Amino acid sequence: MSGVYFYVGLVVLSLLSVSSVVTSDYSLASRRSILRAVKNNDRDYAVDLNATNFDADLKDTPATFAVVEFFAHWSPACRNYKRHYEKVARLFNGPDAAHPGIMLMTRIDCALKMNKNLCDKFSVGRFPMLFWGPPSEVVGVSWEPNQEKSDILIIDDGRTADRFLGWINKRMGSSFNLDDQKFENEQHLSSNVSDPRQIARAIYDVEETTSIAFDIILEHKMIKQETHASLLKFLQLLVAHHPSKRCRRGTAELLVSFEQRYPTDFWPADKQEDDMVPLRGSQICGEGVPHGYWMFCRGSKYETRGFSEN
Template identity: 70%
Template sequence: MSRTLLVLIVCLSALRFGTSLGSRSILRTVADKNGDSEDYAIDLNATNFDAVFRDAPATFAVVEFFAHWCPACRNYKPHYERVARLFNGPNAVHPGKVLMTRVDCALKMNTNLCDKFSVGHFPMLFWGPPSNFVSGSWNPKEEKSEIRNIDDGRTAEKLLNWMNKQMGSSYGLDDQTFENEHLSSNISDPGQIARAVYDVEEATSTAFDIILERKMIKSETRAPLIKFLQLLVVHHPSVRCRRGSAEILVNFDELSLADMKQEEVASEKGAVKNFQICGKDVPRGYWIFCRGSKNDTRGFSCGLWVLLHSLSVRIEDGESQFAFTAICDFIRNFFVCEECRQHFHEMCSSVYSPFNKARDFALWLWRAHNKVNERLLKEEESMGTADPKFPKMIWPPPQLCSSCYRSHSSKQIKWDENVVHKFLTNYYGKMLVSLYKSNSSLGNVVVDGALDELATSTNAVAVPVGAALAIALASCAFGVLACYWRSQQKSRKPRRSSELKFCEGYDSTEVK
């Protein structure tokens, strides 16, 4: 058995195990029953209880233990849902704050779970950080528990008042989605970036949706997209986005619909929609770190910038020029804001020497972002379109990295670029994925043999010997499968000369 197939079998076996683990997708699920009403609270059971709370992006959680046969529980449900509407679902008014859940103790499968929390009456509500519910329990005699019994939540008003007291907030039952003028700026809190991994997932999914919806995959854009996907397979901070990027590479030919006849396009339309780069359940409009205080600010553009910075600090020296060309070509071919695209292309075109060090590329992208912020700051001030809570600024601000500044005047800033690079690496690298890695059983796995084989077969990423490229095990599986699958395809059908072959390699085109 070849080395490639052996690695593939091992990886796919692990992938089946990984997919049985908890998924964050359930956190945003809102079921529409018969089209009449929406349930915002998440129904949990003994099989997914720990996994959901382990992956929860929320700061706090509420668990309602109830019994479906209990009349009081049925009467209480509308009250609970009025509060859950504020915090759960893709259109949550206050996302990322509280995860509202429920457990039906009348089901036999939940008996032991309800016993662990000493449920003695229905409904019974508990409050605490999500992590404390993982393998957690509650005992009324225990005085110093992070999980608290909510003893005054019998109506929606009382429940929300109780929660407001715990959070120091003033949320109301009539709060509506956006405008979020009350939203506080997070620029002085370095820990906030840890939650941006969820925004990076959404930005990646949104970008790929735009590419598919606008049918932007053409003969001249195939190579730039494949290059960018290869970069995501290795370095995307999200495990499931790495896995999805690799799966798309495997099925890349099915996405090229530009040359199909109209009836063929129609027949393939449903299949194309099934390609979801970060998973089918990534929501829309659920920005946490990148949420603006107005409807039309931040969001997607912020998430995309965070993704690019994350990629820039995760690559190795031998990949710096490839990453530069992949990102520049991706923005030039697939970013639909024309003015932004042109400005970014101009900055890329002004680079005449190849990047030999990852540090140099990370700092170039940082400088480019600050140039964009300077330009937009002046435009937004003159037009009155700035987000009042999140105006454009030079990054990082002194609140986050005072040592990044050698000197700071109104006309000029002198940076300590060594300190800046250290900040960028920590902020967009370690801190960005810290929350995600701690909650993911696949995030820290490195399979050296599969990695070497994937890198060699693509001939696109120059990987230094021993480089710590943390490919998730699932991504490894799809990556190896990509090369094996395409090697088999060469004997099945002819290829167009203009078509880029994923496993045959190609030369990176430098931006002059």
């Protein structure tokens, strides 16, 4: 039973760590502020990139997908479209993102001379133009009209925020809504956080820790009759307060079937081992998690984590 409490404590410490990370004041010179305050306290959620940081920022993001808007600041069409783009960006970027860590939404101003070659690489012929793809595919490649076998797609139905999000939902098989809000129990987080990538990395590590902790609990056969009640309460805690929406969803699904898998009134010796495989296969924080590497928790030595010695 003490083993369960140890790994439960591991996840709890990770939850506390992410709260500490996202409420810190990121004032280091090497960290750029991604969100900038404008008149009337309006906030831009899309990340402004340019030719000097385009590759580095896309390589650095833990997000699965990236959207790049090529625009010109002098274009009336781009000025009118900005509010639509920002409505969608709000869902994925920033401290109040309803779905953080899934998609990084960026933009490039092609009216700036420094970005000319970058815009030419993507054959930008009108404004705005929106491209979608995995960040690793967007970096270091070019795009041509009617190009075959490319993971980079042009978003051809994003005239309004509704149609843009509809395109994303169709592509991802998701059901995102423009009215989606951050989980209500996350509203206590500080509103002065300005770097959505910091938040995404912190949540990424908590998802990694949560998945590994559950695998350890299952691998060491720690779900027993005497630990049943404490683990059940822990699952309820994660459903209510875990910072990752994917982990909350996965834990809720596990919680629904937990009594069926591990009933309190019937506990044969082989019950735990029989159910261990399907429970591990449920992927508590979503498909592909754990990934096997860390962001903030990466150690100074290869394959280490935390504060390892140099």
